[in-house]
Amino acid sequence: MNVLITGAAGGLGRAFAIECGRRGYRLFLTDVNKDGLMCIRRGLERQFGTTVAAIDCDLTRAKSVDRMLAVIDRYNIRFDMLLNIAGIDFEGGFMGRERENVVNIVALNNAATLRITHAALERRRSGRPFTIVFVSSLASMFPMPLKAVYAASKRFLLDFSISLRQELKDCDVNVLTLCPGGLATTPEALRGIAVQGFWGNATTNSLETVARKTLDLALAGKGLYIPGGLNRLLSLLGKIIPRPLVAAVIYKRWRRAQSRWPTFTAN
């Protein structure tokens, strides 16, 4: 199994890389963080003795992606699976951020994801099934004031992946969308979970379990994975309750949480 993982140097991407390493898959890792990428590559080789290739790449820049694809083509590497993990999260009000930072959320979470997905599908191993995982978020289920751009970018991924799944069904391609709540990825994320108190802990899923189950479900042909019973319930409520009301409730909750920790992140 040849797997391409984006955003592999940290957080959820690293968790997926470890899970794939445990399974003995051959890995092609990419991330914008070159040092981190070399660290995880070394760690996986030492831990599992698997074949790991890694190239740093800024997915938001077409040229950077072209350079990576050139290497992939030179060695004629072909894939069975694409894990689209690279993404960013910015907290805070729309006007509370620099203009380009706001635009960058969409540039990476959406534009870059489309770019690499298109490229990887063109480079699928012929005659074999292909699997794609998109990382949306529980945030995609609701309009989310104070995480407005992030939540909308995740909504884009959710809708896009459901459509793509339908389009590619007959080509032996399975598309799964992962919609996690909080994940214990970085120290900032951990603090973010902590300041939310009860709800933070209750909606947080353990990283390694999410990675394992996502792969199991994706390979079993499933299309959507929302980890955690409470998160599934919340996503259901998001469908029933009128969206302006959801927005009002969420605004209240996030304003309170963010006042306790000014610079926190959560998925």
Place this chain on the structure above:
Amino acid sequence: MKSVVITGATSGIGLETARVLAAQGFFLIGIGRSVENCKRAEKSIFSDYPKAKIKYFTADLIQQREVLRVAGEVQDCLSENCDSALDVLINNAGCVRSWYTTTDEGYEQQFALNHLAAFLLTYKLLPMLKKAKGRIIMTGSKSHKGTKVHWADVMLHKGYNPLKAYKQSKLCNILFARGLNDRFAGVGIRAYVVDPGLVNTDIGNKNTGTLVNLIWTLRKRHGVSPAVPAKNYAFLCECDDPPEGLYYYLCRERSYSRQVTQENADRLFVLSERLCGISYNDLDL
């Protein structure tokens, strides 16, 4: 002048041990995670013992490249001040993590800090320890009993829980000490594990979730002051002849888990060498 390197030397057991050894005239090299905490610790020891010889270095030992970097700085410091001889290395830095979290290499963080960081730092400082016929002391815990090393999944990727990971990492400390004695007692290096008992420190309150935080806050109230185990470290540092035991509690030998066998110690040694990308044989002591 005798020299000592202590990791996690800015709070809790590490800081109190540093204070005691600095008072007794050791050249103290402390390692801490934040510049601020290092400065505070240095100041606190100086205010008690104005003549103490202290040098603090900052490193996040959970990451291997940080261990390698700070090891280089410590080596330079020892060659400038102590004729490249190290009398005591105290591998004390440790952590608890509520969630399964990994280092940049993808190693589980408790295993990475509580065991692998000590394994790698000891490797880098071993030639200087040999020169002084030095001693290596790990901070262990009684909780190492009643567990084993989960060889098939040493990072506890499946079925992680904070206590299970902590217990295993503390068992690894004893296995590592045993492995060191098996290999290097012949050249005069001895390794020990101190069981500090239940001590009132903040280990369970740093970067942990609500539950671990709460449990530890309640539990640590029953703990003794860090000054109590500090005496145990001082005892192991100062005996002229190296004590014969492996595992010490309140300056006395204490029994340890039956899992501490040469076979397990060797197995951990080989695994740790692979995970750190080193070979102790290359040191050619």
